[in-house]
Amino acid sequence: MKNLINSIKSSAKELSSTVTLTVTAMLTALNVILHSVTTIVINNFLQIRFSYLAVASIGFLYGPVVGGLAGALGDIIKYVVRPTGAFFPGFTLNEFIAGFLFGAILYKKPITIKRAFFAKFSVMVIVNLILTPLWLSMMYGKAFMVIMAGRIIKELIMLPIETALLYLCIKAVTKAKPVRVS
Template sequence: MSKLKNVRVLTTTSMMIAIAIILGFFKIPITDVIEIRFSQIPVAMESALFGPVLGGIVGALADIGGYIVKPTGPYFPGFTISGFVSGLIFALVLYKKEISFKRVLFAQILYTLIVGLGLNTLWLSMLYGNTFWVFLMMRFIKELIMIPINTALMMVVLKPVSITSFYKQSVSIQ
């Protein structure tokens, strides 16, 4: 992991973890079930800048750090796995590629299917004892509604970052 020997990469990664933890505390409630959260944005940005391993690390450490700073329930390692997988998904779609609406939408759809509806629903059913299908039905509409919202949020942040020299240099770091 030679990227972590680069001071710029290490400091950027540390800042993305801190930003993801802080943004995890903010949410905009739309209904009792639907809320806009912002903690995905730094994970997606790290993934686009530095690839799947560092994106996954930011996702996982943001989950652990958020729990340490402000626990909102019991710690469950499944959500840390979800954080790591979200970094992998965003990197597989965005790393070393042009940031476009279609690409960000595709990343968000993959994230929603694999993490939002798949893994997180599984973790909730394990944690609270209900069947997977009960949680899936409760979460399905919410996750579908959040796809365009999260896509728009990510485009607002990732598109301007992708045209900076920092993004172009980060993509070339080996």
């Protein structure tokens, strides 16, 4: 718990850096582009996306506060650029939580396949399997468990693929990590 609090404090300090804001803005733009270009719609309740890679990269580089804020801001921008239905703040909360979790798990830590798995698994359980079905249930009046059933299968199939992509992406980000300018 103490590590998380220190991580949050350190991440909040990152917001005062021009480099942080610039790189975060560029990765948020990439988040929006990936969402527009790579989203695979299965039905109203199931979609496969790869935009999480940009948010995870922000969390890895700048921590949970910056990752969460970038995720939420990216969600709002995605809605403005390409609205798909009514705006629902629950999904913005999802993006904040995902960015926060990626930052809390990956920030200032060496990337390993286990850590990438834990980060993606945490987001999968909290955001994709609990919160998203809850929001969809509230929006469409469908039973929570009915929505969740199809999602569980998709998430179990995608977890190893998304873990591998996350690991490879963060490894690449580690090699290209931006320099600090004081």
